[in-house]
Amino acid sequence: MSNLTILERPWPLLLLLTLATLGCQNHSPSPTETRATAEQNASAGAGLATADQSADLYDALGKRDGIERLVEDLMHFIVDDKRIAPQFKGLNVERFHSNLSDQICELAGGPCQYEGMAMTESHHGITETQFNALVEDLILAMEKNGIATGTQNRLLAKLAPLHPAIVDR
Amino acid sequence: MIQPYARQLRACGLLVVIVLITQAQAQAQPGSRLWATGGVTTVEGSAGGGLVPWALLSGYASDTEWGGTLALSRAELDDFTLGFTGVSLNWRNRFELSAGRQTLDLDTLGAALGQDELRQDIYGLKVRLTGDVLYGRYGQWSLGLQHKRNREFAVPAAVGARHDTGTDAFLAGSKLFFAALMNRNVLANVTLRGTKANQGGLLGFGGDQGDDYEAMLEASLGIFLDRRWLAGVEYRQKPDNLGFAEEHDWYDLFLVWLPDRRLAVTAAWVNLGDIAGLSDQRGAYLSLQGSF
Numbered sequence A: 001m002s003n004l005t006i007l008e009r010p011w012p013l014l015l016l017l018t019l020a021t022l023g024c025q026n027h028s029p030s031p032t033e034t035r036a037t038a039e040q041n042a043s044a045g046a047g048l049a050t051a052d053q054s055a056d057l058y059d060a061l062g063k064r065d066g067i068e069r070l071v072e073d074l075m076h077f078i079v080d081d082k083r084i085a086p087q088f089k090g091l092n093v094e095r096f097h098s099n100l101s102d103q104i105c106e107l108a109g110g111p112c113q114y115e116g117m118a119m120t121e122s123h124h125g126i127t128e129t130q131f132n133a134l135v136e137d138l139i140l141a142m143e144k145n146g147i148a149t150g151t152q153n154r155l156l157a158k159l160a161p162l163h164p165a166i167v168d169r
Numbered sequence B: 001m002i003q004p005y006a007r008q009l010r011a012c013g014l015l016v017v018i019v020l021i022t023q024a025q026a027q028a029q030p031g032s033r034l035w036a037t038g039g040v041t042t043v044e045g046s047a048g049g050g051l052v053p054w055a056l057l058s059g060y061a062s063d064t065e066w067g068g069t070l071a072l073s074r075a076e077l078d079d080f081t082l083g084f085t086g087v088s089l090n091w092r093n094r095f096e097l098s099a100g101r102q103t104l105d106l107d108t109l110g111a112a113l114g115q116d117e118l119r120q121d122i123y124g125l126k127v128r129l130t131g132d133v134l135y136g137r138y139g140q141w142s143l144g145l146q147h148k149r150n151r152e153f154a155v156p157a158a159v160g161a162r163h164d165t166g167t168d169a170f171l172a173g174s175k176l177f178f179a180a181l182m183n184r185n186v187l188a189n190v191t192l193r194g195t196k197a198n199q200g201g202l203l204g205f206g207g208d209q210g211d212d213y214e215a216m217l218e219a220s221l222g223i224f225l226d227r228r229w230l231a232g233v234e235y236r237q238k239p240d241n242l243g244f245a246e247e248h249d250w251y252d253l254f255l256v257w258l259p260d261r262r263l264a265v266t267a268a269w270v271n272l273g274d275i276a277g278l279s280d281q282r283g284a285y286l287s288l289q290g291s292f
Helices: A011-027 A031-036 A063-079 A093-107 A128-144 A149-166 B002-024 B154-158
Strands: B066-077 B081-091 B095-105 B117-131 B140-150 B165-181 B184-195 B214-226 B229-236 B250-260 B263-271 B282-291
Touching: A063 A093, A063 A128, A093 A149, A128 A149, A149 B165, A149 B184, B002 B066, B002 B081, B002 B282, B066 B263
Parallel strands: none
Antiparallel strands: B066 B081, B066 B282, B081 B095, B095 B117, B117 B140, B140 B165, B165 B184, B184 B214, B214 B229, B229 B250, B250 B263, B263 B282
């Protein structure tokens, strides 16, 4: 009964250590580390021709061309998505395309600058349901463009912090 | 002899319902939350992994929707078979209600005890207090209750259990870290449970060595290989209230496959430690979940 030492059953400790490590990683991400782990063996799909070990997120997304193709496909998914299509009605399609491309390009570390409205300004009464629908459409668009899972996750990591500015509380 | 057949029949019936639901809604999706953000159904009916409830609410309902799940699970251990059949409802990703029946087939002990199985009904409530597993800075936090009622109490009473019903309360936190490990998304979960349950309640509640609520730590860590595959590990600390046999903590290694939102298949290797004096109860776990 008394022989249950932590050495014999180390899992709880290991789990906690791993959790703690993850927590720390999240708070102080080191840029060099992120680059080093970038898609070493990414199966190069369309728009990934330039991805190599040192490629940053912008390159991995296929630079400006790849991002513009991605946004165009995303817009097609949006139009077909009953949950959010009405929200985008009456929008200037070309301006939306170029603004969103700028924004993703800038977030990915590319040579662009987003000059559209602030997120809080351009979104009113957006529900969690609609936000989730948009993210789903983005993921489907990324899959359609052959963007590797790791690259998708890195872009989502950049976009996730926009959530509080977009969804109504 | 009749009972096992009746149960198999019910299990098959549920399996058919799960398949029908996933087929009938060939186009309609069960909700708007992203893939796997409802976890799967635990052996106690709350959304989570296999053994540990997570802060995630079941199914895929987002803030303007409702939905739910049906699940059928089975763990074939060395001397026992653990089963669970249950249903859950999720209202607007705020409340989760669950109900189900857990069974422990006494494969080895059955003849000696003159009883084939132990059963308990479990009713669960989970409330999302705050946050969001994907977008919340501090993840998502939920409070849960699991009310358990033994259907057979002769065996638990004989080994020293004090009560045939009990209610567990838990606080759970879950957070997804995007691109955290080899650019894969990592899901972390910590749960603190107050409980008197012996072997999750299958051997009653409280005992000769203790009849007070104790705080137990549970944790899970999973990595999304992609959006359809989640691999992970779970740990669940347990009390030890019965003097007749030592009770051990639970572990599992799991792999979830989500071909789409309507279906989740979980395979796991579980280690439930010693149960009722029979040592090292390990085995394979399989769970099917349909979402609507």
